[in-house]
Amino acid sequence: MEVDGAMTSLVAVSAYVPTTVSIESLQDELGLSATQLRRFRRMYGLSDVCRSDEPEADMLLGAVSKLDFLAGQEERVRYVVRAKTMPAASPYPVNPMLGVRAALGLEHAAMFTVTDHACASGLLAVDLCGTLLAADGDPDALALILTGEKAFTHSAQVIPDVAIMGEATAAVLVGPGDGQDTMLGYATTTLGGPGGEVILDDDQAAEFRRIYPGAVAQVALEAVAAAGLTVDDIAMVLPHNVNKISWVRASGALGIPRSRIFLDNVGTTGHSFCADPFLNYHTANGLGLLAPGACYLMISVGLGSTFSAMVFRK
Incomplete structure (x- = not known):
């Protein structure tokens, strides 16, 4: 994406993959028939999925903790963006992202969530952050995008005859300019x-x-x-x-x-x-x-x- 001649780059990407469990161990929880289970394994290529007992905030921090580039660069972060599929996963007025931002020392950064494109909201967030950073005009500014979430209800755990949801997370630092990505x-x-x-x-x-x-x-x-x-x-x-x-x-x-x-x-x-x-x-x-x-x-x-x-x- 180009905005007024400025490019957008992925400065760094990290991932947090919690414990994986076999799809067979989730059969009762997901309400899958034996036929559906065989289809997921034999036709769709699923074997294991990520599951975690951790709160969502801890899972997001787990991804950011592996983002070595961020250490010492916190003041450069202008935006903290949560890209989500599910619009809400916590009862109002609880907002785990406030604790995440504070734990990262990023209280100075503007924070918001994008959910408009469901599972494609991560790419939307990259595009949006690129636009915002280009408008800021600071070549050293960064945006931190946090992705991945808890599969906390049955409808969030499985898409019938399509997919079984996992709970891995990823953190993405976006910057302006022509970088390595x-x-x-x-x-x-x-x-x-x-x-x-x-x-x-x-x-x-x-x-x-x-x-x-x-x-x-x-x-x-x-x-x-x-x-x-x-x-x-x-x-x-x-x-x-x-x-x-x-x-x-x-x-x-x-x-x-x-x-x-x-x-x-x-x-x-x-x-x-x-x-x-x-x-x-x-x-x-x-x-x-x-x-x-x-x-x-x-x-x-x-x-x-x-x-x-x-x-x-x-």
Whole structure:
């Protein structure tokens, strides 16, 4: 994304992955039939998911504690942004983020939450922070984005016949300028209509699955075009971790080989709300899969049929 000639970069990304448990151990809790459980494992590629007994605030602090770049740079942080799927997880007027901000020594920073794009709100937060930092005009300013949340109700724990939710978290420092992970293009669309509901019945879920590959491909191609690239220039896709079969289908629509879609975390973390693309970046980067100068594509989809894609250059 470009604003008045200024670019947006990912300065640092960290992840906190709590204990994983087998999906079989959650069968009764999630109300899954034996058939549904087999489908999640054999067709969708799920094996384990993240679960934690910690409060959500501690999980977020766990991610930030691994963000080595932040130490000593706290005064540079202008914004603390919570990117969430679920609009509320605490009873009013409790706000765990006030304690998180205080624990980090960031009381001077403005704080707000974005939930408008459901699980795609993490990418929305990156775009929004880039806009705010560019408007501030301070080349040293930073924004801290916190993603991932507790799966605290049954409807937040499982998307029927699509995904089982995990509780990993990720912290992202965003800065202005052309850094080592520079955003080149962003596209997002909310389709609405059939398949665009947030709570899906069987027919609506079937419609969502039908439109999914084409909608993912369309928004991804728009982001790639905005970056001035073609799909041949994309070295890797960092998706949200709903299941493997949906990305096998989307691969054909995208025109990107399955081998370039990073799915290693699908079977071990579950779908960790807005954190997924950043968890995948953290893992892939740690494995040395993102070479300097390579272009990669983050894709995330939120219930309510919001499809988002963002292109970066390493």
